[in-house]
Amino acid sequence: MEIDTTYDFSSADSILSLQNKHFLSHLTVIQRQSKYYQEKFETLGLDFSEIKSLDDIHKIPVTTKEELEKSNPDFLAVDKKRIIEYVTTSGTLGDPITIALTQKDQARLALNECRSLDLCGITSDDIIQITTTLDKRFMAGMAYYLGATALGATVIRSGIGDPDFQWDNIKRFEPTVLIAVPSFAYKFGTYLLSKGIDPKKTSVKKIVCIGEPIKDASFKANTLHQKLKEVWDVELYSTYASTEMATAFTECSAGQGGHLLPELMYVEILDENNQPVAHGEVGEITVTPFDIEGMPLLRYKTGDLARLHNDTCACGRTTPRLGPIEGRKGQMIKLKGTTLFPQQIENVINQITEIDSYIIELSLDELGMDKLKVILPDTLDTAVVAHTQRLLQQRLRVNPILEQNTQAYISSEILPKGSRKPRRFVDKRELVH
Numbered sequence: 174m175e176i177d178t179t180y181d182f183s184s185a186d187s188i189l190s191l192q193n194k195h196f197l198s199h200l201t202v203i204q205r206q207s208k209y210y211q212e213k214f215e216t217l218g219l220d221f222s223e224i225k226s227l228d229d230i231h232k233i234p235v236t237t238k239e240e241l242e243k244s245n246p247d248f249l250a251v252d253k254k255r256i257i258e259y260v261t262t263s264g265t266l267g268d269p270i271t272i273a274l275t276q277k278d279q280a281r282l283a284l285n286e287c288r289s290l291d292l293c294g295i296t297s298d299d300i301i302q303i304t305t306t307l308d309k310r311f312m313a314g315m316a317y318y319l320g321a322t323a324l325g326a327t328v329i330r331s332g333i334g335d336p337d338f339q340w341d342n343i344k345r346f347e348p349t350v351l352i353a354v355p356s357f358a359y360k361f362g363t364y365l366l367s368k369g370i371d372p373k374k375t376s377v378k379k380i381v382c383i384g385e386p387i388k389d390a391s392f393k394a395n396t397l398h399q400k401l402k403e404v405w406d407v408e409l410y411s412t413y414a415s416t417e418m419a420t421a422f423t424e425c426s427a428g429q430g431g432h433l434l435p436e437l438m439y440v441e442i443l444d445e446n447n448q449p450v451a452h453g454e455v456g457e458i459t460v461t462p463f464d465i466e467g468m469p470l471l472r473y474k475t476g477d478l479a480r481l482h483n484d485t486c487a488c489g490r491t492t493p494r495l496g497p498i499e500g501r502k503g504q505m506i507k508l509k510g511t512t513l514f515p516q517q518i519e520n521v522i523n524q525i526t527e528i529d530s531y532i533i534e535l536s537l538d539e540l541g542m543d544k545l546k547v548i549l550p551d552t553l554d555t556a557v558v559a560h561t562q563r564l565l566q567q568r569l570r571v572n573p574i575l576e577q578n579t580q581a582y583i584s585s586e587i588l589p590k591g592s593r594k595p596r597r598f599v600d601k602r603e604l605v606h
């Protein structure tokens with residue numbers, strides 16, 4: 174696949190004019206095809222002709238995850254015959270949402286991942302081992318597969334888990350790149366070490382990290398990043414995407430946030446009142462992905478919180494860069510007046526080398542207040558448990574309840590039956606009602 178990177182290095186004005194062009198044709202498709210937006214505009218007394226350019230985008234109300242969940246079929250903007258695939262979100266915060274793809278949407282996904290891998294300096298000479306799920310209605314694994322093959326690279330579909338099989342693939346095919354959830358890549362690396370294999374001496378030169386942040390808000394390596402570096406000593410690239418937006422932000426080798434692909438999406442960072450935050454402030458990532466046929470979206474609020482950086486990157490690209498995810502809107506925890514996100518707890522626990530498995534559980538107490546528990550393996554020494562409690566208190570000024578349970582219980586909570594993505598955080602607050 175031929176890719177055009179001209180606009181990655183263009184002036185802000187020409188990037189905006191490119192985005193305007195894509196936005197207006199996207200809007201025309203929505204006006205003509207999307208039952209959901211036709212009705213929404215009509216209810217609000219908003220005429221499509223009032224939106225003349227991206228300058229008017231603020232006149233369009235945002236689209237929430239709840240809307241997409243509740244009126245899911247109404248978002249479909251093509252005849253069902255044209256759908257070639259259904260994928261769903263992972264449903265970590267509720268029921269999974271279905272997204273229908275047309276042939277053009279799939280080609281767009283391939284282009285998106287091709288562009289993303291190119292940002293990581295990956296070429297047709299690379300051999301890429303994909304260690305994520307490729308089935309189970311999961312979009313990301315398939316998108317990587319499409320992008321990597323479109324780039325002309327070689328792909329090994331390793332799938333999730335199974336370290337012996339992953340190692341067999343490395344031995345056999347000598348991949349230069351792993352696409353992996355970073356905590357899995359770390360676990361896999363330590364597994365290799367336990368077998369007397371040094372991950373630093375394998376063919377792997379890069380890991381494209383998906384699903385978990387490896388940097389803090391100021392782009393400093395977090396504990397996961399440091400641990401990965403100790404085991405693998407390879408180049409690490411962050412990437413952020415979701416099923417609904419079907420578009421990725423991917424880091425270049427400068428590692429200063431994921432670059433926006435300007436021809437594929439417009440991004441806004443909004444506050445709780447859906448107003449743009451001040452430059453460089455944290456807010457909710459809100460996206461308008463262009464050129465989608467199946468289920469086009471306008472100003473979709475992702476629920477993920479991050480900052481946008483607009484200065485030119487060290488790599489020379491002028492496209493906006495998205496900082497690491499600092500939290501999820503629905504996952505905000507309020508504990509005795511302190512507000513925090515699970516990611517902050519993970520960052521602290523990841524520093525304790527004795528703990529390689531745990532789950533953070535949030536529920537409501539009898540007064541309806543947030544109750545936070547961290548469940549650690551029962552094999553762990555009580556001194557380590559006490560140390561964890563102290564460290565959480567020192568760093569975050571919170572005192573979660575620390576409990577111990579069997580490894581089998583923790584593993585089943587991390588990757589519940591039928592799940593595609595490991596998790597460290599379980600929100601049981603909604604179950605109470």
Ligand SMILES: [Zn+2]
Nearest residue numbers: 425427486488
């Ligand atoms: Zn860059």
